[in-house]
Amino acid sequence: MPADADERADERASESREFPGWNDPTAEAVLRPVRAGNAFEETVERLMAAIKLGVVPPGARFPAERDLAARLGVSRITLREALRALQQAGQVEVRRGRFGGTFVTGPPPAPEPGEARRRAEDMGPALDDALTFRQVLEVGAVQVLAARGLTDTQRELLLSRLAAVDTAAPEDYRRLDTAFHLTLAELAGSSSLTAAAADVRMRLNDLLNAIPVLSRNIEHSAVQHQAIVAAVLDGDPDAARLAVIEHLDGTAALLRGFLG
């Protein structure tokens, strides 16, 4: 079909003329979808993130609907639809009246190993995307922290998070591990960075939660966490980079291993 071939050639030529870098990742990044979904879906996503990241731990309650809607920049109706979805999914419990509110129910049962693989396959290339992005964010954050130095308050916060994750009960481990990693991003002082780190952590969270918490892995992680903190407090960016990369490569290998 020569006509077809000509057409396609014409298209390609036209594209490259009209749009230098048409296939450029930068162009794709700038012209990427403006919104990931409708307001309802994105709101559900955020609320689930708050639960899964432990920002609102089991038993705690979300802010009042009016406040929460304002925070999320969404109408109260949309927020209520999202909350109703979480309620029907058994993630939250809603109580009326003063001192009522939307409460997070207990943690969901641990997903089966098969579930983890399915989720990972659903992510596809997005898994590598997330792993790479996480590495860049955490390496960058830790480098900047080590190069810049910490205030006493920051030092205390970091050490307390480290101690918390080290002495965590198994059921609290993931939440406190998340808190530790997000604290590293948080200390850099950029809310954009904190948001990006929370976002990428959330994308990996389903997979991480599907990995059984083995005491051997915990011990490894504890040593690596300590190495990271030590390097940051010593103001040694090089050691910090190595420690972060070793730590993240470890869990990345663990994740990829679960795919077979």
Add this chain to the structure above:
Amino acid sequence: MPADADERADERASESREFPGWNDPTAEAVLRPVRAGNAFEETVERLMAAIKLGVVPPGARFPAERDLAARLGVSRITLREALRALQQAGQVEVRRGRFGGTFVTGPPPAPEPGEARRRAEDMGPALDDALTFRQVLEVGAVQVLAARGLTDTQRELLLSRLAAVDTAAPEDYRRLDTAFHLTLAELAGSSSLTAAAADVRMRLNDLLNAIPVLSRNIEHSAVQHQAIVAAVLDGDPDAARLAVIEHLDGTAALLRGFLG
């Protein structure tokens, strides 16, 4: 007014009970607004980003409305409203018929120095946020690249971008400088990273464009660019970090200097 004081104390206690980490940056990051504005506003923002970042250079045309709407995940009507806004702002020119389309008009006249300061003051704390985030992203990207190594193709791309910015005419300098920096992010291979880098660059772009392009600054930047590339190609993460930090600190200081 003791009643008032009691009330406030009650509120505080209630908040900390219901929402551990209420004032935590992580909580703010997770519960941040779901959308920055309505679809129309965000679309205008994206199109302006494409123009300002040089993704669609002057004289080139955007993809057809139907394609562009699909890419941006927005209805064609909303996209057209955004395009009409750009048209009225004199940024684009619309031609009908086959081989027609939406074309980017020439670059806008350079903003006055006072404009830069006003914009910077408008940004407020967001300026430090963007500068910190940029540093974390680029330091992290360059570290990962240096540690991981580049393929021949990637090496060529990076060198060609470096050569392009080094030999750029003054009016093309910002665009090619942007391309160079975004290429560093791009080579890491994470679309999330590329998107974040493009986003933060765009936030700083108005300010950068307001800085006069002095040949002295260009020469400094050229040396630093070469140092960055050399470190990445040498696989020397430590040198790469130092080179990136020196380069970014230079322009950050330049920017902050314009605020007085």
Add this chain to the structure above:
DNA sequence: GATCAATGGACTGATGTTAGACCAATGAGA
């Protein structure tokens, strides 16, 4: 036991957004 402030629940009317179909104009190429 009664009060009442804070909370979730429900409704209305207005505006934003979408999908899809169809019309109008253009100009490179037959």
Add this chain to the structure above:
DNA sequence: TCTCATTGGTCTAACATCAGTCCATTGATC
């Protein structure tokens, strides 16, 4: 010179989302 594929321009009906208002419920406190 004429064709016609591609492009911007326009419209409609349906749905999503919003701001604002008022109602119903709860339980700590008086």
